[in-house]
Amino acid sequence: AQSVTQPDIHITVSEGASLELRCNYSYGATPYLFWYVQSPGQGLQLLLKYFSGDTLVQGIKGFEAEFKRSQSSFNLRKPSVHWSDAAEYFCAVASRSNDYKLSFGAGTTVTVRA
């Protein structure tokens, strides 16, 4: 069965500092990989996704993520955090099959201090 681990439950970062959120997955083959963001009281918004090809993917809001097959990781990064980036971030994987069921990590809450 596939599983996703986000080791950091909560991260606090200063505005303007860099941010890295970790994601590790367990799966028999390379799955599809996603990062979603959820602002308080809101639904989930897709930040970026990896299907194949270039292992460094760019997303919205200045985020990027790097797929490392050898480490089964898909870490999310942003060079300079803005106060509006305070939210909960979820890593997810989906099987490369038609039913495309997503498995989510438990999430990482990001707090941005002035």
Next chain:
Amino acid sequence: DAGITQSPRHKVTETGTPVTLRCHQTENHRYMYWYRQDPGHGLRLIHYSYGVKDTDKGEVSDGYSVSRSKTEDFLLTLESATSSQTSVYFCAIKRTGGAEETQYFGPGTRLLVL
């Protein structure tokens, strides 16, 4: 915006009562999903549908049933609500084809079972 609406958006009910949540989509997608979100668990798949009258179970399907009598609507029913089903419920659709093999989420329904 993925053209997904959920109703109701908020509901308070009592233990033992039946509850039905509705997910409506406007883009004629074949695949639809129901997830629940709980602190420390991220989102977990309850049921999904791959066409009219075609549904299957997810990882946390006990106590839930679904129906899909037309493409645009996917209903989630709690036959006899329990306090453990207090959660936020999200519906999702899968956009297929090319680079759009991605799930998009509705705004969520907050359910409180007293």
